[in-house]
Amino acid sequence: MGVLEDDAGLSTKWTLAILIAVTVFIWGFHPLKRWQYRSFPGPRGYWVVGSLVDFVRKGAHKVFIDWNAKHGSIYVIMFGPRPIVVVNEPEVARTLLLTSDTRMIARGGQDLLSGDDSAMQKFNLAGMNDKEKHRDLKAAWLPMFNSASLGMSSELLNRSAEHLCSNLSRYARKKQETNIWRDYGRMTMDVVGSVAFGVDLHTQENDGSENSEEAEKLIEAAATLFSENPLARAGWPGLVTLFPWATPIIKPLAQRFPDSLSKRTSEARNKLRGTVKKLMEEARASQAAGTKAEPVKVDVSVSAGEQSAETAARKPRALAPGSFLRHMLNSKHTATQQPFSDLEITAQAFIFLLAGYETTANTLAFTTYCLATNPDKAENLMQEIDRESSQGHVNQEQLRHMPYTEACVKEALRLYPPATALARQLTQDMQIMGHRVPKGTGIFVPVMAFHHDPKIYNEPEAYKPERWMEGTPEYAADKHVQGKWMPFGEGTRVCVGQRLALMEARVALTHVFRRFTFKLSPGQVPLDVSCPLLLKPTTGIFVTPVPRKEE
Numbered sequence: 228m229g230v231l232e233d234d235a236g237l238s239t240k241w242t243l244a245i246l247i248a249v250t251v252f253i254w255g256f257h258p259l260k261r262w263q264y265r266s267f268p269g270p271r272g273y274w275v276v277g278s279l280v281d282f283v284r285k286g287a288h289k290v291f292i293d294w295n296a297k298h299g300s301i302y303v304i305m306f307g308p309r310p311i312v313v314v315n316e317p318e319v320a321r322t323l324l325l326t327s328d329t330r331m332i333a334r335g336g337q338d339l340l341s342g343d344d345s346a347m348q349k350f351n352l353a354g355m356n357d358k359e360k361h362r363d364l365k366a367a368w369l370p371m372f373n374s375a376s377l378g379m380s381s382e383l384l385n386r387s388a389e390h391l392c393s394n395l396s397r398y399a400r401k402k403q404e405t406n407i408w409r410d411y412g413r414m415t416m417d418v419v420g421s422v423a424f425g426v427d428l429h430t431q432e433n434d435g436s437e438n439s440e441e442a443e444k445l446i447e448a449a450a451t452l453f454s455e456n457p458l459a460r461a462g463w464p465g466l467v468t469l470f471p472w473a474t475p476i477i478k479p480l481a482q483r484f485p486d487s488l489s490k491r492t493s494e495a496r497n498k499l500r501g502t503v504k505k506l507m508e509e510a511r512a513s514q515a516a517g518t519k520a521e522p523v524k525v526d527v528s529v530s531a532g533e534q535s536a537e538t539a540a541r542k543p544r545a546l547a548p549g550s551f552l553r554h555m556l557n558s559k560h561t562a563t564q565q566p567f568s569d570l571e572i573t574a575q576a577f578i579f580l581l582a583g584y585e586t587t588a589n590t591l592a593f594t595t596y597c598l599a600t601n602p603d604k605a606e607n608l609m610q611e612i613d614r615e616s617s618q619g620h621v622n623q624e625q626l627r628h629m630p631y632t633e634a635c636v637k638e639a640l641r642l643y644p645p646a647t648a649l650a651r652q653l654t655q656d657m658q659i660m661g662h663r664v665p666k667g668t669g670i671f672v673p674v675m676a677f678h679h680d681p682k683i684y685n686e687p688e689a690y691k692p693e694r695w696m697e698g699t700p701e702y703a704a705d706k707h708v709q710g711k712w713m714p715f716g717e718g719t720r721v722c723v724g725q726r727l728a729l730m731e732a733r734v735a736l737t738h739v740f741r742r743f744t745f746k747l748s749p750g751q752v753p754l755d756v757s758c759p760l761l762l763k764p765t766t767g768i769f770v771t772p773v774p775r776k777e778e
């Protein structure tokens with residue numbers, strides 16, 4: 228009797244264990260979600276993780292090109308348990324972007340933020356997902372990028388570009404290699420300092436002084452936030468992505484026992500937030516005192532033997548009259564006419580610093596690489612520069628007469644868009660290309676794949692600035708469909724800094740290619756790129772600047 232009862236108990240336990248194992252196994256394929264999106268084709272994906280593994284392993288710059296070829300115009304991928312629809316048709320994608328205004332929140336990293344970090348994220352223009360508040364914020368940002376404001380910024384952009392050239396000329400004199408990606412990074416951070424905060428952040432000095440060491444730390448912190456995809460390693464963000472329902476348990480654990488990447492990014496965020504807050508406090512204090520906010524003045528005395536252009540570039544700066552911080556301090560909410568709070572302004576300044584730094588540096592580095600590998604195109608560019616702006620500061624009017632310079636940047640942004648895909652989240656059910664897509668679904672628009680599509684671009688892998696100039700055979704050879712070029716996104720969430728970025732890039736290229744050509748170091752072709760968050764040269768772009776004329 229006793230033996231029989233034991234046997235029955237044992238087999239019940241086994242049955243239960245097998246049942247649980249089978250349920251967990253089936254659950255790992257997310258059958259309900261897959262059923263809901265059954266009309267869509269898409270990669271099969273792995274157990275629990277779905278398509279995340281391929282996304283992280285191949286990188287967002289490559290994986291969509293592969294998936295698009297296999298699954299066609301619209302398909303679904305599984306980010307763990309989360310279905311995301313990929314709209315692989317430029318015109319349809321553009322229409323969708325024009326009507327949908329909510330950015331998809333990347334669960335992993337953002338769900339784990341708390342305190343000031345979380346506030347910075349939620350209140351900044353890019354992270355704000357409340358429709359009304361986003362409109363209000365964007366209305367406050369936009370005047371910073373109209374022609375009049377850009378005209379004021381132009382002077383600062385020219386000075387930063389001159390400073391970059393003085394650094395490049397030092398390498399040129401020594402016939403020394405440099406990682407031009409980092410040089411451009413120092414320049415774009417310099418621009419953020421002057422345009423956003425009206426101060427000299429000293430990021431281009433690189434002379435071992437206290438200021439320059441502090442500046443290096445700032446750059447390092449900004450670079451850290453772009454350096455790794457948090458989903459690429461086994462850590463807390465990955466767990467939240469795979470098991471979002473467990474966030475309330477995971478979050479306190481992640482805070483108590485942070486993994487190494489979380490530690491580094493948290494330190495980086497602290498550094499950046501600290502800098503932004505300090506600048507904000509200084510600006511607020513000087514506003515309260517009724518004085519102009521003064522730049523952080525530090526003696527940047529010129530070392531003996533430097534040239535006069537360098538001397539001009541290294542003088543302490545006057546405060547930019549139209550700096551973003553001052554503009555925001557004077558802005559008001561449209562509906563209530565209340566001024567923005569310190570937290571709101573700090574969050575905007577924080578995202579300006581991040582968004583304005585790496586994107587533009589990568590764009591300039593990629594453009595320089597494209598020109599160094601296509602000397603005939605570099606020659607065309609230099610002819611235009613020599614004709615339209617051979618010396619001094621380049622202004623908006625001159626830039627208007629430099630279509631080839633603009634085309635060089637546009638074409639580099641086509642081949643290497645820093646943001647390789649755009650993300651949205653539907654706030655209502657939608658019908659897309661014959662499929663019903665439920666409210667709440669995440670959407671990816673694979674911009675980089677559009678930019679390399681041979682059905683749109685003739686010889687898509689070739690660098691041809693002429694394809695952006697009407698009347699040329701290269702322009703005629705491409706197909707002209709809306710949405711085929713979207714490095715800055717589209718619709719209400721389009722990049723607010725687009726005009727500044729394009730102007731900054733053209734000003735920098737004008738100064739740089741007026742004075743130098745570039746010899747690529749061995750091993751640079753083909754360029755090794757990766758896409759942890761933004762598309763970037765994996766380690767950099769190594770070149771030796773060669774002066775065009777005797778310096």
Ligand code: HEM
Binds near residue numbers: 719725
């Ligand atoms: C070449 C340089 C740049 C590129 C390629 C770039 C690209 C982008 C892209 C793709 C988006 C998302 C658009 C969308 O979802 O439709 C974006 C948004 C944004 N960018 Fe840029 N960006 C650049 C420079 C800048 C600069 C200099 C700033 C600084 C002012 C900036 C500030 C922002 C902000 C605040 C947003 C969020 C806009 C919103 O949600 O309304 N960007 N950018």
